[in-house]
Amino acid sequence: MSHSGSRFATVLIIVGCLIATGCLVSARNKSFFGKTDPPRENILRYVSGSEPESLDPQIPNLQNEARISLALFEGLAEYDPKTSEPAPALAERWVVNKDWSEIVFYLRHDGRFSNGDPITARDFVYTIRRGLAPGLGSRTASLAYPIKYAQAFNEGRVFVFDPNTKTFLLERDFVESTEPAAPSAAETKQPAASKNDVQPPENATAETEFHRFMQSPARLALPGKEKARKAALDANPKLKAAVDGKQFVTVTADSVGVEAVDDYTLRISLMQPAPYFISMMPHQFFRAIHQKTIEKFGNRWTDPDKIVTSGPFKLDSWSHYDRIVVSREPHYWDAANVRLDKIIFYLLDSNTTILSLYKSGGLDATYNHTVPAAWLDGIGPMKDFMDASEAAVDFYNFNTTKGPTKDVRVRKAMNMSLDKKALADWRHVHALTTLIPEGIFPGYPQLKGDSFDPEKAKKLLADAGYRDASGNFDPKKFEASEVELIVNPDANNIPYAEFIQAQWKRNLGATISIRVMENKTYFVAQAALDYKGVSRTGWSADYLDPFTFLGIFYTSSNPTGWSDPKYVELLDRANRTTDHQERYALLAQAEQILLDAQPIMPTTVPTTRMMKKPYVKGLYPNPTTLHSWKAVYIERDPSKWDYGMPDMSK
Amino acid sequence: MLRFIIRRVVVIIPMVLIVISLTWVLVRLAPGNFYTGEKKLSTGIEANLREKYGLDKPWYVQYGKVLKNIVRLDFGNSLKYEGQSVNQILWRGLPVSAALGLSAYLIALLVGITTGSLSALKPNSWIDYSSMTLAMLGISIPNFVLGPLLVLLFSLTLFWFPPALWDGFPSRSMVLPALTLSAIYIAYIARLTRSGMLEIMRSDYIRTARAKGLTEGQVVTRHALRGGLLPVVSFSGPALAFLITGTVVVEKVFALPGLGNYFINACFNRDEPLIIGIVAFIAITVLVFNLLVDVAYGFIDPRIRYS
Numbered sequence: 001m002s003h004s005g006s007r008f009a010t011v012l013i014i015v016g017c018l019i020a021t022g023c024l025v026s027a028r029n030k031s032f033f034g035k036t037d038p039p040r041e042n043i044l045r046y047v048s049g050s051e052p053e054s055l056d057p058q059i060p061n062l063q064n065e066a067r068i069s070l071a072l073f074e075g076l077a078e079y080d081p082k083t084s085e086p087a088p089a090l091a092e093r094w095v096v097n098k099d100w101s102e103i104v105f106y107l108r109h110d111g112r113f114s115n116g117d118p119i120t121a122r123d124f125v126y127t128i129r130r131g132l133a134p135g136l137g138s139r140t141a142s143l144a145y146p147i148k149y150a151q152a153f154n155e156g157r158v159f160v161f162d163p164n165t166k167t168f169l170l171e172r173d174f175v176e177s178t179e180p181a182a183p184s185a186a187e188t189k190q191p192a193a194s195k196n197d198v199q200p201p202e203n204a205t206a207e208t209e210f211h212r213f214m215q216s217p218a219r220l221a222l223p224g225k226e227k228a229r230k231a232a233l234d235a236n237p238k239l240k241a242a243v244d245g246k247q248f249v250t251v252t253a254d255s256v257g258v259e260a261v262d263d264y265t266l267r268i269s270l271m272q273p274a275p276y277f278i279s280m281m282p283h284q285f286f287r288a289i290h291q292k293t294i295e296k297f298g299n300r301w302t303d304p305d306k307i308v309t310s311g312p313f314k315l316d317s318w319s320h321y322d323r324i325v326v327s328r329e330p331h332y333w334d335a336a337n338v339r340l341d342k343i344i345f346y347l348l349d350s351n352t353t354i355l356s357l358y359k360s361g362g363l364d365a366t367y368n369h370t371v372p373a374a375w376l377d378g379i380g381p382m383k384d385f386m387d388a389s390e391a392a393v394d395f396y397n398f399n400t401t402k403g404p405t406k407d408v409r410v411r412k413a414m415n416m417s418l419d420k421k422a423l424a425d426w427r428h429v430h431a432l433t434t435l436i437p438e439g440i441f442p443g444y445p446q447l448k449g450d451s452f453d454p455e456k457a458k459k460l461l462a463d464a465g466y467r468d469a470s471g472n473f474d475p476k477k478f479e480a481s482e483v484e485l486i487v488n489p490d491a492n493n494i495p496y497a498e499f500i501q502a503q504w505k506r507n508l509g510a511t512i513s514i515r516v517m518e519n520k521t522y523f524v525a526q527a528a529l530d531y532k533g534v535s536r537t538g539w540s541a542d543y544l545d546p547f548t549f550l551g552i553f554y555t556s557s558n559p560t561g562w563s564d565p566k567y568v569e570l571l572d573r574a575n576r577t578t579d580h581q582e583r584y585a586l587l588a589q590a591e592q593i594l595l596d597a598q599p600i601m602p603t604t605v606p607t608t609r610m611m612k613k614p615y616v617k618g619l620y621p622n623p624t625t626l627h628s629w630k631a632v633y634i635e636r637d638p639s640k641w642d643y644g645m646p647d648m649s650k
Numbered sequence: 651m652l653r654f655i656i657r658r659v660v661v662i663i664p665m666v667l668i669v670i671s672l673t674w675v676l677v678r679l680a681p682g683n684f685y686t687g688e689k690k691l692s693t694g695i696e697a698n699l700r701e702k703y704g705l706d707k708p709w710y711v712q713y714g715k716v717l718k719n720i721v722r723l724d725f726g727n728s729l730k731y732e733g734q735s736v737n738q739i740l741w742r743g744l745p746v747s748a749a750l751g752l753s754a755y756l757i758a759l760l761v762g763i764t765t766g767s768l769s770a771l772k773p774n775s776w777i778d779y780s781s782m783t784l785a786m787l788g789i790s791i792p793n794f795v796l797g798p799l800l801v802l803l804f805s806l807t808l809f810w811f812p813p814a815l816w817d818g819f820p821s822r823s824m825v826l827p828a829l830t831l832s833a834i835y836i837a838y839i840a841r842l843t844r845s846g847m848l849e850i851m852r853s854d855y856i857r858t859a860r861a862k863g864l865t866e867g868q869v870v871t872r873h874a875l876r877g878g879l880l881p882v883v884s885f886s887g888p889a890l891a892f893l894i895t896g897t898v899v900v901e902k903v904f905a906l907p908g909l910g911n912y913f914i915n916a917c918f919n920r921d922e923p924l925i926i927g928i929v930a931f932i933a934i935t936v937l938v939f940n941l942l943v944d945v946a947y948g949f950i951d952p953r954i955r956y957s
Binding site: 034050051053054056059060061062134135136137138139141142151154155156298299300301302303319320321322323346348350352353356357359360362518519520521523524525527537538539557558559 | 682688816912
């Protein structure tokens with residue numbers, strides 16, 4: 001009996017439940033997803049993503065940890081709540097020198113750690129040195145690599161000391177010199193700081209021994225490990241001869257280009273000009289941490305009974321795999337403007353669970369991408385659905401090192417035969433034909449990639465040799481078995497890939513198979529170029545500057561294997577250029593080279609797709625979905641609620 | 651009896667070592683590492699990480715460290731979660747899983763044995779048919795379907811219970827996960843009880859008991875249940891072991907901080923010490939519970955003797 005019977009009964013139960021929910025929901029407020037009763041206390045209940053690896057802001061590298069670090073720690077600059085651009089925080093202002101080799105930060109005098117200790121320039125020197133220490137194993141240390149000798153210290157490199165002349169060997173004598181720096185414009189100041197437009201006081205230019213060391217030409221830094229060093233020396237006979245009989249001196253923390261000129265003046269020297277450097281300052285890697293606590297407790301310093309923090313909130317409790325509770329920090333310099341008493345971060349990452357909790361009134365807001373594409377038709381029109389463009393891109397890598405996709409014509413053809421507009425409309429996002437998303441970087445000269453053109457695609461493929469006797473494209477000749485589309489099973493990747501597969505089938509007649517791989521297996525295959533044809537990927541900005549995207553292809557160890565010295569040269573030149581517009585123009589030129597070579601197939605710009613109850617104010621769907629928590633508050637007066645997306649313009 | 655127990659305990663040790671070694675090999679064969687992610691780390695940073703966690707050492711050194719840890723029953727530090735030891739994580743997750751598992755187990759025993767016995771006493775009656783249909787449903791609906799259905803009904807429609815999260819034991823947040831978890835066990839236990847009881851009710855010693863003039867109630871509780879529940883006992887020993895050491899799906903659906911949730915994430919994260927710690931813990935628990943079941947047989951079924 002029971003088999004078909006039980007199945008029938010199951011269907012009945014499911015249908016019954018669905019009908020019951022449907023009726024009841026429609027009886028409630030239709031314009032919002034679930035309950036809209038504000039919490040009784042001044043508490044924000046937010047979901048921050050999966051369990052953090054650590055509360056140490058310098059170790060992990062993902063958004064779920066960043067969201068919590070933003071509450072507990074503060075850096076020189078903080079993300080603007082609406083634009084995500086750097087705004088003054090523990091530094092009141094900063095001044096950049098002419099050739100972008102040096103930045104001086106002027107710290108506020110009332111910054112305090114949660115134990116009451118003042119936050120001084122020395123704390124930032126410690127913070128940056130500590131983050132770079134090789135033994136710490138920070139995943140994000142490379143963000144600090146523009147700082148002089150930071151990379152050398154982090155990688156355990158050695159300087160070469162000549163005992164006879166008592167000097168160090170210099171980099172410029174052994175590395176092929178690149179073009180001289182582009183003529184620099186007048187002194188650049190960060191717009192955010194320019195309202196405090198004061199001439200730097202005397203001490204900014206204070207000459208110290210360390211400063212002279214920083215200003216002197218860069219020393220040569222060789223690999224610290226015997227084997228790697230031997231390889232480097234063997235590759236360069238001139239270097240090998242010069243190094244002979246010299247001493248190797250390990251690069252130490254003292255050589256890293258950060259200096260406390262006085263208690264409240266921090267001077268950072270850069271290895272090479274990096275105009276994007278300021279936009280990295282709000283990153284958690286650069287947020288102030290307390291030296292004594294860390295030295296006392298080692299890797300247990302983040303335990304709730306030991307931790308000392310620097311942000312607007314302090315840690316109350318951490319119930320693992322469940323929730324982190326933070327509350328208002330009385331020592332915080334701007335405590336008067338912190339509006340929430342508490343934030344509860346729920347450590348959840350399953351979208352259905354998150355949305356259930358949100359609907360039942362257990363959550364006030366969610367992080368980005370928590371609304372699955374399949375729910376968009378239902379949730380999309382609701383007034384608490386927040387959907388704004390992100391500083392992120394979705395694209396697919398072509399393996400440019402082997403198979404049919406080695407041929408640029410094949411890459412171009414595959415890119416051209418995908419109707420990105422249709423894909424974007426289906427997913428409720430914007431189509432993308434370039435690497436840099438439109439509208440995120442004001443003033444960036446927006447390029448245009450190849451548009452949808454199946455006929456041209458077929459011609460290109462015919463040119464590439466996939467043609468019949470009469471010279472027309474022949475899908476049978478195309479080695480479709482040599483190309484596959486690999487994806488990881490996250491979120492919406494599979495339907496997305498199926499859409500693209502169908503497009504190629506329809507527009508080219510080629511059947512490209514999809515291979516779904518477990519996350520880590522997929523990441524490894526992609527990074528090692530161990531895939532045939534195409535792999536799905538995406539990139540969210542580490543900092544708000546086009547270089548965060550263009551830098552992916554700076555070396556050939558990217559998942560496409562593509563590289564071009566001209567591209568790298570343009571990027572270097574752009575970063576030496578201090579004039580904002582001129583720099584953007586150079587970056588755009590580099591992007592054009594990339595688009596011409598088509599190592600990637602850009603598809604869409606992701607949108608925030610988050611939920612926020614109408615009574616939560618000061619929390620915006622900004623480009624990074626990282627929120628400055630002190631700006632957030634609970635509004636109890638329904639007439640001041642957000643009925644739709646809040647106004648994002650300043 | 652004592653010799654039997656000692657012999658069994660001695661066997662547990664090599665079993666656990668084999669399980670651990672296999673797990674270690676499998677983890678090592680899986681591509682990727684705890685730090686592998688969408689954004690590739692620079693080679694210098696990767697080298698720092700490998701050195702920090704001893705991954706640059708030869709395999710036998712690393713394997714030796716694993717074995718040493720097992721012997722001392724200290725599984726070292728988690729790779730993924732900086733500054734947390736595996737033992738700390740185990741002791742944190744266990745109470746949640748155990749509270750949930752035990753509640754589900756008790757519900758399953760209570761409901762399962764009751765409906766099973768009722769069905770067996772009145773075979774082919776409407777009670778029998780309806781409870782066996784429900785049991786069939788319980789077996790055929792997987793808990794990743796049942797969980798969300800219960801959430802839909804009780805949390806999002808009636809707003810009786812929270813749809814997720816853990817508010818400690820006992821709390822309203824436990825109700826839905828415990829129900830979801832128990833469904834399949836209720837069904838198994840009901841069916842096992844029914845078939846066991848049906849068989850026993852036809853046996854000679856029941857006829858003897860009836861002939862002695864015992865009432866039907868006495869026959870059932872004193873004689874039939876003891877024999878009829880043997881299959882349930884052998885099923886529920888390992889079942890209890892699995893229930894309290896964490897149930898991956900239910901803990902994931904309801905976002906509970908139990909061992910199952912830690913385990914599945916440890917696998918996705920390639921957090922080797924944590925995977926090995928949890929596997930060792932589960933292996934030991936299952937083996938010990940099996941031993942307990944075997945010992946329990948002796949008390950329940952007079953036909954079994956250990957020599």
